Amino acid sequence: MIGIKGTGMAALAELLVHEGAEVSGSDVADQFYTDAILKKNSIPVFQGFDANQVPYDAELIIYSSAYDPQTHPELQRVLTLELPMMEYSAALAAYSRSIPFAAVAGVHGKTTTTAMIGTMIRRLELPAKVLVGSGVSNFQGSPTYSGGNDFFVAETCEYRRHFLNFNPQVCLITSIEADHLDYFENEADVRFAFTQLMEKLPPGGTVVYCADDPGAKQTVESYASGNPGLNYIPYGFSSGETELEPLRSYRISNHRVESGSQSFTLERVPGAVQPRNPDSVGRPVSGEPARRDIRLQYPGVHSVLNAAGALALLESIVSLGGESAGSIGFDDLSDALGQFTGTTRRSEVVGQAKGITIIDDYAHHPRAIAGTLQGFRDFYPGRRIVVDFMSHTYSRTFALKDEFAQCFQAADVLVLNDIYASAREENRWGIRGEDLAEAVSRNHSHVHYIPDFSGAAEFAQKHLQSGDIFVTMGAGDNWRVGRMVLNALEARSS
Template identity: 45%
Template sequence: MCALAELFHNSGFNISGSDKDEVFYTDGILKELSIPYYESFAPEHIPQDAVLVIRSAAYSRDSNSEIAEAEKRGIPVLKYTEALGAYSALFDSSGIAGVHGKTTTAAIAGTLIRAAGLPARILAGSAVNGFGGRSTLSLGNKYFVAETCEYRRHFLSFHPRRIVLTSVESDHQDYYPTYESIRNAFIEYTKLLSSNGELIYCADDPGASEVANSVNKGIVKLIPYGVNAKGDFKIVSLQTGEERTTLRIAGFPGELKLRLPGRHIALDAVAALALTDSLVKAEYGGWTGEKREAVRQALEDFRGSRRRQEILGEAGGILFMDDYGHHPTAIRTTLEGLREFYPKRRIVLSFMSHTYTRTAALLDQFAASFKSADQVVLHKIYGSARETSSKEITGWTLFEKTKELQDGVYYIEEPVEAAELLKGILKPGDLFLTMGAGDNWKLGKLLFDYYARDTAK
């Protein structure tokens, strides 16, 4: 919602809004843009001259007084995804989709698109360091690249000329009870591609490959990427060392380097490069040596986005990092990447699972996903607007399952209350990682501030 507010603000609209009173990093972005907002919901918050109300999918007329008031006053109400879809119809638009990697791929794509000098607007699902700490980047009015969400088929409102598909597997079990149901939603999305549209997909991901195989190849151009891909975006080598990931791509001369760990991040980078390649050819007809070099350097300079392996800093000899990963596959690949990238550091993890249905459906996968961490502290489940509790599954359930598989596993219900335990666990040289879609990032900030003060004494 904050990113959409940024886009509309940059287009000259007067924006205001309401939210919960919980502190989010987006509060700072809204204040920087002088976009006023309330930390509560009330009918009188809607301006008398409002012409449009855009709502998060988390709220409805029955649950939100402002939506009910807008409908009472005859003000049009659009879901976020509907508003984003209407916006995308104004451009040559590309949607970035997948269960994992959407935000990082969008962030890298924006970084490379800017380096290539393309007239585009980019929307990522989180603040990006290279975007000035915001979620959007405005470089022109011809192309639009946006992260698009599969939940409740929200991406079907989008108008894609190109789709980047990073991964397809079981998720959002409250809406997609089976893998086949979520796979079919992605297939439905690809059917929105018009004649001569492009599907850029990860050939290393079984689900993405399955969706690609369903596409009418006489209408849509398929562009695979990854180790198992054929063509220009095949990864021919991938190495990690000295806190750098180095890779070579079949159709892009020379080495590409990343300062972020993990094979999954390398795949996101290649996806972003494939999308940039398509736009460069559409806009300029092809690459120049100067543009290639600019893109190569931009990739190496990329520092990530908010809550995606975000480094908070180092204090007391401990490296503090925060990550949004909340699906077993994302947890496993992130931890494996960090283990390879920082071979001399112990990894101490705080994880907070998100949604009861996901935790229950993927309990065994969650429990097995922490193996690359040396110490694991688990917390209560962070619910959502659509489910607030469950008698069948709790954070303790995940703890009991995990401790069967590895040692060094602890459970503290409330994240910030784990601070004292962790002060006795953490040592100089460690990497402390908070991970999840919940609010345990506050624990990382609390500990970082503690060790920073201690170091300053």
């Protein structure tokens, strides 16, 4: 597996090991959190790329989409040897075709939502498989869970329309808006990709979608108007305000935030329509209404929405009352959902020292950043929030610079690092970290541009006070800053 340290690649490697495959791989020598996952599964990894590392007798080569087979030395060797090869998403899609499959998709929220589904599956010991694009606390840090072959739930990605490799029976759409504009032309192109995903569903398939997300709501309901042969299930605070006749809806109310937790009421509301082709995935869910209070030890309104979507999807695919699931119902799912404790790099509490809490979060899109920071503000009232942010990719920074300029309002102090240079692009836009810092400074009075990690960590150590929340944020590798700061604070305490 070439590029095996990527989040999805490491997860697929673990899943294949559980299936009995002999897996090895290669990647850059830099350390990532996935190194621990690979080591845990005794997967040998070459540090660095070299054509001579490619085993001539490999039965399949799986490679990360970050690498071009025409220019990468190991992939060129694979082509010379005429070994069978597949890009990551195509390989995962091929794996998924062996059992009923549910795809979790969305510009934001898909990792946490999939992890919540996996937590319920594991807590209830359902005979299913789950793949998440991050380590899951409830899986002891692993990104996968293998409990059986009744169905498979996996996080799928819209970038380069990778999720169109899959043939799901059920899909969940958390959010749709403009992103990955190095590939997509505009937001309309992103929406069309999700429309294409729904077109992959079989007759009687199911679409679960967030009614509070404008992009998801408009895209799904526009598609539904001309495609009545699917089951449509909205969730959210406004799930009752739809322009279609849903199979059922999941409504959130009574949202309350306390220090260190939040709670809400989730209600299942039956629709007026009958299930289309209910035998396509499990058995039809009870037509009776249901209601339950749920408490999460996890911040943010977006997490509440993800939780509602997770339960809605899982209730749509388990064989309720069947041999595999026994008498599991809405209350059991709700109770299991409340046990969710998080994932790597999503509101992850890295550690605490000298009264300072270090958190790492993957948010890298302006709307996700604003929502996540507001969630921290609500979850940790009265505490100062200091953020170190590294923008991810030149294309995103350039296209969304105006939105980035306004999304950090919930931060008291903001440190901006240099832009993360993704392997998949060159800086055709001429955008610099200084340009982003200048734009953000017009809307925020405490912005500091410190391009390098050592300088950012030194600044944080000098300015952090007891009671502060220090957040490293972004899809790059500035999570290292948080570890550097934590190590320094712990050294002072010893």
